[in-house]
Amino acid sequence: KSSDIDSIEKYMKDNYVQPNVEYSGVAKGKNVFVIHLESLQQFMIDYKWQGEEVTPNLNKIYHEDDTLSFDNFFNQVGQGKTADAELMLENSLFGLPEGAAMVTDGTTNTFQAAPAMLDQKGYTTASFHGDVPSFWNRDNAYKSWGYDYFFSSNYYKQKKSYNVGYGMKDKIFLKDSTQYIEQLPQPFYAKLITVTNHYPYTLDKKNQSIEKTDTGDKTVDGYVQTAHYLDQSIGEFMAWLKETGLDKNSMVVLYGDHYGISNNHKKAMAKLTGIKNFNEFNDAQYQRVPFMIHMDGLKGGINHTYGGEIDVLPTLMNLLGMDDKNTIQFGSDLLSSEHPQTVAFRNGNFVTPDVTKVGSNYYNTKTGKVDKKISTAEKAKLSNKVTTELSLSDRVINGDLLRFHKLPGFTAVNRKDFSYKKSTT
Ligand code: GP9
Ligand code: MN
Numbered sequence: 001k002s003s004d005i006d007s008i009e010k011y012m013k014d015n016y017v018q019p020n021v022e023y024s025g026v027a028k029g030k031n032v033f034v035i036h037l038e039s040l041q042q043f044m045i046d047y048k049w050q051g052e053e054v055t056p057n058l059n060k061i062y063h064e065d066d067t068l069s070f071d072n073f074f075n076q077v078g079q080g081k082t083a084d085a086e087l088m089l090e091n092s093l094f095g096l097p098e099g100a101a102m103v104t105d106g107t108t109n110t111f112q113a114a115p116a117m118l119d120q121k122g123y124t125t126a127s128f129h130g131d132v133p134s135f136w137n138r139d140n141a142y143k144s145w146g147y148d149y150f151f152s153s154n155y156y157k158q159k160k161s162y163n164v165g166y167g168m169k170d171k172i173f174l175k176d177s178t179q180y181i182e183q184l185p186q187p188f189y190a191k192l193i194t195v196t197n198h199y200p201y202t203l204d205k206k207n208q209s210i211e212k213t214d215t216g217d218k219t220v221d222g223y224v225q226t227a228h229y230l231d232q233s234i235g236e237f238m239a240w241l242k243e244t245g246l247d248k249n250s251m252v253v254l255y256g257d258h259y260g261i262s263n264n265h266k267k268a269m270a271k272l273t274g275i276k277n278f279n280e281f282n283d284a285q286y287q288r289v290p291f292m293i294h295m296d297g298l299k300g301g302i303n304h305t306y307g308g309e310i311d312v313l314p315t316l317m318n319l320l321g322m323d324d325k326n327t328i329q330f331g332s333d334l335l336s337s338e339h340p341q342t343v344a345f346r347n348g349n350f351v352t353p354d355v356t357k358v359g360s361n362y363y364n365t366k367t368g369k370v371d372k373k374i375s376t377a378e379k380a381k382l383s384n385k386v387t388t389e390l391s392l393s394d395r396v397i398n399g400d401l402l403r404f405h406k407l408p409g410f411t412a413v414n415r416k417d418f419s420y421k422k423s424t425t
Contacts, residue, residue: 005404008328008392016325017332017339019314025321027295029187031250032118032316034089035237036193037230038082039260042071042288043273044227050211054224057235061254061292067300070334072353073291074308075258078346082193083136085257088309090114090145090191092329094393095346101397106141110403112327114313115189116146116413121322124148124185128177129193130156130168133420143415150420151180165226166198169207170233178240186249194233197226197260217268223260248296253316255309256289280358281368284351293319306341306353307334328405330393344386355382 037058045062047054062069077084077095083102084095090113095101101109115125126149133139133152142150153168156176162168174192181190196203201222210228212221234254241247261269263283270278273286291312294300311331317324318333332339343351349358355374356363362379364371396402403412 002404004395004399005328005401008396008401009405011388011392012328015340017314017336019318019324019333020335020337023299023333023335024318026298027251027316027319028321030295030320031187031246032123032189032320033241033250033252034189034191035234035252035254036082036085036191037234037254037256037290038194038197039199039258040197040227040230040256040290041259041261041286042073042256042290043286044224045290047224049213049224052210054210054228055231057231057238058254058290058292061234061238061252061294062290062302064294065300066296066298067292067294068298068335069300069302070291070305070307071288071302072304072306073255073289073334074287074306074343074345074351075256075289076308076310076343076345077258080136082257083141084346085255085309086136086193088331089255089312092310092313092327092331093396094310094330094344094390096394096397097346097390100136102141103137105397105400106137106144109144109397109400110412111144111146112402112405112407112410113145113413114316115142115148117317117322117410118189118320119146119148120410121320122187124188125190126151126180126184126188127191127193128173128180129153130173130195131166139420140415142420143418144413146413147418149180149184151177152420154422155180161204164196164204164207165200165202167195170194170196170230171207171236174233174237175240181246182244192237194230196233197223197230199260201226201260203229213272215268215271217265220261220265220268220272227260251293251295251298251319253312254290254292254294255312256291257309258289259287261286280361281356281363284345284349284356284358285365285368287345287351303334305334305339306343306351307331307339308343310344311339326406326408328396328402330389342382342385344389346390348383348387348390350382350386352382357383 080095080100083100
């Protein structure tokens with residue numbers, strides 16, 4: 001019922017974080033590219049294999065003066081993996097404890113998502129992905145989120161050799177996307193979802209340009225190879241942006257959606273990272289994924305704030321000069337000095353600059369040792385904050401509560417306004 005939203009609205013008010021005014025509106029009116037780096041973990045940044053950088057193009061962006069880079073940014077996905085990342089990034093709502101909200105609720109729920117909000121500010125919005133439109137129920141969820149366009153596999157020329165592992169090869173996908181990007185009325189918001197760096201990390205011979213690693217773990221050793229290929233595809237795309245001049249009036253956001261190497265491969269991770277007894281604490285630390293915001297003239301640098309995918313939307317809204325005061329969003333501006341640095345994982349574990357909780361163990365984040373000094377009260381306080389946020393977010397989704405929330409200046413999305421069928425003219 002409509003009063004169910006009241007306690008959520010109150011929680012938002014009580015926990016509102018004032019964004020960093022220094023960055024308010026610095027990207028106002030710019031085109032926005034959100035580039036989804038499939039399964040890319042932060043430790044690949046600046047990583048070298050056999051003396052060679054695995055991700056030289058991303059490293060370059062990472063270290064540029066006009067890139068805001070984050071080195072304590074975590075993925076927070078659950079079973080929904082990519083779908084949870086998409087949900088968090090564009091709604092600042094957590095994925096559900098089980099399943100993927102894009103699938104279970106994407107067709108029917110009311111959302112107040114980034115594409116719809118931007119659309120109502122005069123943006124054209126489009127998502128690009130080389131897979132079938134129904135995967136993760138994107139073709140329905142994107143309507144609920146207000147995407148004007150969804151360019152999925154049938155918009156791309158298909159050839160058998162264009163596919164590898166999980167779908168369309170990133171270089172071909174990004175290159176073929178440019179013909180559509182060129183036609184988007186500006187300003188636009190374009191999300192590009194790569195996929196080649198997806199388990200099981202297979203790549204055709206002619207695209208292999210770095211050796212596999214030698215941990216002996218077959219599911220791990222191809223990872224640097226596909227990561228290297230993904231990186232090259234980003235390099236090519238950035239070069240295209242420069243050629244067209246689009247780099248001058250666009251903000252480019254890059255993020256890794258979730259881990260590539262799961263906690264079933266601790267021995268291999270020990271070899272790749274040089275950490276002897278790679279354990280559950282290390283595994284939590286290696287949930288860091290890249291997050292970078294690149295724009296001409298942006299005051300950048302490597303920011304050490306702890307945060308995660310839930311915080312992306314409030315951060316971007318501030319940069320774009322959009323007021324987030326009355327939104328139902330569980331994250332907050334990463335650039336704000338008041339940003340709370342407790343990063344929740346979907347299972348209730350969490351990381352802060354001081355404490356890392358895994359199961360019933362509380363570790364010192366700096367030393368990796370079980371923290372014996374932390375009081376029971378402190379443990380309960382941190383843990384409660386995390387579970388409260390997760391469960392409130394679940395209530396919003398399970399109860400479809402955004403249909404009761406009035407967001408000033410925002411008109412509810414009508415799914416019927418959208419169709420992603422390719423016209424045959
Ligand atoms: C498929 C792709 C992969 O379309 O986005 O999703 P994932 O398996 O990473 O959740
Ligand atoms: Mn994914």
